[in-house]
Amino acid sequence: MTQPEQQIKPRLGILLLDTAFPRILGDIGNPESWPFHVRYEVVKGATPDAIVKGDPTQMLNAFIEAGQKLIANGCTGITTTCGFLSLLQDDLKSALGVPVATSSLMQIPTINALLPSGKCAAVLTISAESLTAAHLKAAGAPLDTPIIGTDDGAFSTAILGNKPELDVDASKAEITAAAKQLCAAHPHVGAxxxxxxxxxxxxxxxxxxxxxxxxxxxxxVSWFEAGLAPRSF
Incomplete structure (x- = not known):
């Protein structure tokens, strides 16, 4: 029998940026995206522009406090809603005392280990202008990882501008176009x-x-949560 909703205690806590843009299905901030229960905590003042274009280390204490609230509510693992927060990875895991996965970029070393010789992972980002070697290093990714961004397009403008509307079709078109451009420029990209x-x-x-x-x-996050709450068989 399925547990009553009020008795379900999510193991995964998600540090949510302070946003106004739509959280469509598939977005990390939409609880319906996940086949398991999660718990959110908004980090007040941590807008997309402040984190991507600014220095997220200046908001470290706010992220720690929000993470502590999630842990107090039973979460045993923490993730975030911005890949640029790889810069906080070491500080957050040390301060919170539980496993922390700040950025999708952390997958790059594992992906590279899976690919055939001569192939590598590449990154599609919301802002190539802002994604630096420091972000890659913090995630354990090679500094020569190929990168392309959707800078100044409809998607980046809506998300970084924290706008209440998002043109999904335009976003899909420009994200797929950027991916094809990246692969054409770097034939050795394997993922x-x-x-x-x-x-x-x-x-x-x-x-x-x-x-x-x-x-x-x-x-x-799907992999991460699978370890926090292993399925019974």
Whole structure:
């Protein structure tokens, strides 16, 4: 028998940026995206622009406090809603004392280990201008990882501008176009990693357009939660 809703205690806690844009199905911030229960905690003042374009380390204490609230409510693992928060990985896991997965970029070393010789993972990000070697290093990713962004397009403008409306069709078109451009420029790319946690709704379209495996915060969190709450068989 399924447990009553009020008795279900999510093991996964998600640190949610302070946002106004639509959280469509597939977005990490939409609870219906997950086949398991999660718990959210908003980090007040942590807007997309502040985290991507600014210095997220300046908000470390706010993220720690929000993470502590999730842990107090029974969460035993913490993730976030922005790949740029790889910069907080070491500080958050040390401060919170539980497993922490801040960024989809953390999958890159494992993906590279799976690919044939000469192939590597590449990154599709909301802002190539802002994604630095420091973000890659913090995630354990090679510094020469190929990167392309959707900078200044409809998707990036809506998310970073924290706008209340999102043109889903335009976003899909420009994200898939960027992925194809990335693969054309780097023929040795063997898989794609979506840095932005708002990109998973378009992952299937990217995979179809490129013929490559596509990894995202959805794949990372699905794996992560499977260890926090192993299924009974």
């Amino acid at each position: 794609l990693v979506l840095e932005c946690t708002n990109m998973p709704p378009y992952a299937a379209a990217v995979a179809e357009a490129t013929g490559l495996p596509v990894y995202s915060i959805y794949s990372l």
